[in-house]
Amino acid sequence: MSKPYVVGIDIGGTNTVFGIVDARGTVIASSSIKTGAHSKFEDYLEDLHKELTRLIVANDAVDKIHGIGVGAPNANYFTGMIEECVNLPWPTPLAFADLVSEKFGIPVAITNDANAAAIGEMTYGAARGLKDFIMITLGTGVGSGIVINGQLVYGHDGFAGELGHVIMKRNNGRVCGCGRTGCLEAYCSATGVARTAREFLEIRTDDSLLRNLPIEDITSKDVYDAATAGDKLAKDIFEYTGKILGEAFADFINFSSPEAIILFGGLTKSGDLLLNPIREAMAKNTLPVFKGKTRLLLSELKESDAAVLGASALGWEAKDDTPQA
Amino acid sequence: MSKPYVVGIDIGGTNTVFGIVDARGTVIASSSIKTGAHSKFEDYLEDLHKELTRLIVANDAVDKIHGIGVGAPNANYFTGMIEECVNLPWPTPLAFADLVSEKFGIPVAITNDANAAAIGEMTYGAARGLKDFIMITLGTGVGSGIVINGQLVYGHDGFAGELGHVIMKRNNGRVCGCGRTGCLEAYCSATGVARTAREFLEIRTDDSLLRNLPIEDITSKDVYDAATAGDKLAKDIFEYTGKILGEAFADFINFSSPEAIILFGGLTKSGDLLLNPIREAMAKNTLPVFKGKTRLLLSELKESDAAVLGASALGWEAKDDTPQA
Numbered sequence: 001m002s003k004p005y006v007v008g009i010d011i012g013g014t015n016t017v018f019g020i021v022d023a024r025g026t027v028i029a030s031s032s033i034k035t036g037a038h039s040k041f042e043d044y045l046e047d048l049h050k051e052l053t054r055l056i057v058a059n060d061a062v063d064k065i066h067g068i069g070v071g072a073p074n075a076n077y078f079t080g081m082i083e084e085c086v087n088l089p090w091p092t093p094l095a096f097a098d099l100v101s102e103k104f105g106i107p108v109a110i111t112n113d114a115n116a117a118a119i120g121e122m123t124y125g126a127a128r129g130l131k132d133f134i135m136i137t138l139g140t141g142v143g144s145g146i147v148i149n150g151q152l153v154y155g156h157d158g159f160a161g162e163l164g165h166v167i168m169k170r171n172n173g174r175v176c177g178c179g180r181t182g183c184l185e186a187y188c189s190a191t192g193v194a195r196t197a198r199e200f201l202e203i204r205t206d207d208s209l210l211r212n213l214p215i216e217d218i219t220s221k222d223v224y225d226a227a228t229a230g231d232k233l234a235k236d237i238f239e240y241t242g243k244i245l246g247e248a249f250a251d252f253i254n255f256s257s258p259e260a261i262i263l264f265g266g267l268t269k270s271g272d273l274l275l276n277p278i279r280e281a282m283a284k285n286t287l288p289v290f291k292g293k294t295r296l297l298l299s300e301l302k303e304s305d306a307a308v309l310g311a312s313a314l315g316w317e318a319k320d321d322t323p324q325a
Numbered sequence: 326m327s328k329p330y331v332v333g334i335d336i337g338g339t340n341t342v343f344g345i346v347d348a349r350g351t352v353i354a355s356s357s358i359k360t361g362a363h364s365k366f367e368d369y370l371e372d373l374h375k376e377l378t379r380l381i382v383a384n385d386a387v388d389k390i391h392g393i394g395v396g397a398p399n400a401n402y403f404t405g406m407i408e409e410c411v412n413l414p415w416p417t418p419l420a421f422a423d424l425v426s427e428k429f430g431i432p433v434a435i436t437n438d439a440n441a442a443a444i445g446e447m448t449y450g451a452a453r454g455l456k457d458f459i460m461i462t463l464g465t466g467v468g469s470g471i472v473i474n475g476q477l478v479y480g481h482d483g484f485a486g487e488l489g490h491v492i493m494k495r496n497n498g499r500v501c502g503c504g505r506t507g508c509l510e511a512y513c514s515a516t517g518v519a520r521t522a523r524e525f526l527e528i529r530t531d532d533s534l535l536r537n538l539p540i541e542d543i544t545s546k547d548v549y550d551a552a553t554a555g556d557k558l559a560k561d562i563f564e565y566t567g568k569i570l571g572e573a574f575a576d577f578i579n580f581s582s583p584e585a586i587i588l589f590g591g592l593t594k595s596g597d598l599l600l601n602p603i604r605e606a607m608a609k610n611t612l613p614v615f616k617g618k619t620r621l622l623l624s625e626l627k628e629s630d631a632a633v634l635g636a637s638a639l640g641w642e643a644k645d646d647t648p649q650a
Contacts, residue, residue, distance in 0.1 A: 131481065157615075
């Protein structure tokens with residue numbers, strides 16, 4: 001008998017959120033533990049096992065879990081390892097998939113957060129029925145998951161799809177978290193928007209509601225609030241951000257000619273403030289042969305569920321022979 | 326009994342070259358007709374049929390052709406159509422694959438020249454055994470064929486892989502043949518190198534062998550000759566070209582994390598003059614997680630055979646139900 005549920009686990013630096021999901025994408029039940037509270041991985045795994053087992057038992061799902069999908073930073077689908085984790089407290093490389101699979105006796109597949117989001121969108125969300133699309137996550141960083149011909153692109157090493165790190169400003173670009181300069185992420189993440197705000201406030205001389213805030217503490221949310229209140233400088237920050245994103249998307253289209261580019265993450269709450277300049281820049285910069293062919297869509301997954309849903313979708317693919325180190 | 330041969334047809338604006346190829350990539354026999362001499366497609370097809378049939382008969386290959394593969398500008402694998410052809414004399418869209426298949430009674434598959442080159446390299450050349458690589462053709466233009474997980478990337482519309490048209494100079498970039506500005510192709514094709522030569526000669530004041538030539542007639546070959554004779558300005562032109570290519574390749578790696586980038590075309594004859602600055606720029610610009618993982622290779626197909634071989638490799642995939650309009 002085929003098993004009706006999967007488990008999704010999303011590992012962040014602060015919290016590890018997990019849930020039981022059915023084939024239609026309903027989160028039956030979810031819970032979380034503190035990631036950072038466990039300096040030893042053994043303790044973390046013990047705690048995760050206890051809490052998740054409690055959840056499985058409470059929801060009558062014992063022996064009904066097809067697989068466990070995990071979204072984690074720097075996770076490698078091919079090896080099942082978390083290869084580096086600056087935001088996690090444990091030594092790496094860490095054979096996460098193997099260790100969780102042994103603990104639970106359930107097949108485990110793992111990938112990074114943006115790839116999990118793409119698979120989630122394809123399984124339950126805006127990308128249902130699409131075979132060629134690019135998922136872009138606009139959060140603290142800019143992540144991406146690329147689907148070509150119905151398959152997620154992992155590349156030869158398992159790490160493909162780092163579109164947040166294409167260079168958008170070749171000279172004089174901002175320093176990025178990756179150590180290079182001019183990356184898309186340095187401009188178009190939530191952090192990038194806040195950096196743009198500080199830059200605009202320093203360079204420009206016009207009035208702005210943002211001048212009432214301590215400049216070092218300004219967030220993308222502040223910029224959004226100011227823009228919706230009609231603030232010209234704040235609106236220009238979204239224009240600037242959207243233009244860079246649209247220029248980048250036009251380049252991405254040259255690569256895989258996707259049917260859609262799907263946006264997910266906090267910044268997308270800005271709506272047309274951000275989407276209109278993206279659309280304009282895409283229209284202006286797309287190669288004629290691709291013009292008007294690629295739709296710009298928003299994720300259809302509820303944000304509070306999305307991370308667990310995305311990870312869980314990978315659980316349907318998990319097999320006992322899922323490639324693991 | 327499986328049929329031992331395929332036919333490759335490469336359609337250029339001047340000549341249409343074709344040949345019979347065996348499973349090991351030996352060109353058994355080849356010939357050509359003038360593309361431009363046939364203003365009516367019917368006459369062209371008649372002539373192609375006559376010449377190719379003669380070749381097939383003369384080489385005892387009647388009923389031994391598995392399929393015909395065609396490389397042509399703006400050809401769409403999904404529809405079998407040549408959708409636009411500024412360099413060809415016939416009205417478009419043209420149902421090329423269907424018409425040729427009907428005429429010969431043999432299955433036909435078609436794609437653009439750079440995709441054919443990638444398939445050729447995977448079947449017979451430097452990419453044998455590689456599942457993830459990017460083919461870059463450096464000729465009059467800059468073309469690309471992308472292979473991910475062993476499959477050529479066609480995108481949702483059949484036109485994916487236009488990496489010659491990613492934007493490398495966002496402001497103040499050169500006009501490209503596509504009507505936009507700053508494209509890779511405007512800098513790193515043979516034509517782009519000649520344009521760089523003219524730009525350098527106008528802006529710089531140092532001596533150069535290139536100053537002995539009429540500036541409007543300088544070709545990439547002239548730049549190569551001057552550079553190998555030790556000319557500093559000519560060598561700097563290759564440095565400039567290679568740097569832009571290496572920066573572009575670093576971005577491409579973010580997309581699909583290929584095992585190799587394979588170069589093909591006239592410009593690659595420049596050897597280390599071009600390859601060294603590419604390698605330097607890749608080393609400098611590649612995201613840390615990908616550093617040192619992607620090899621830079623040269624095509625292993627003999628240039629005179631490569632176009633026919635590339636097209637022929639697609640012939641192995643041709644089926645009676647190959648998607649055609």
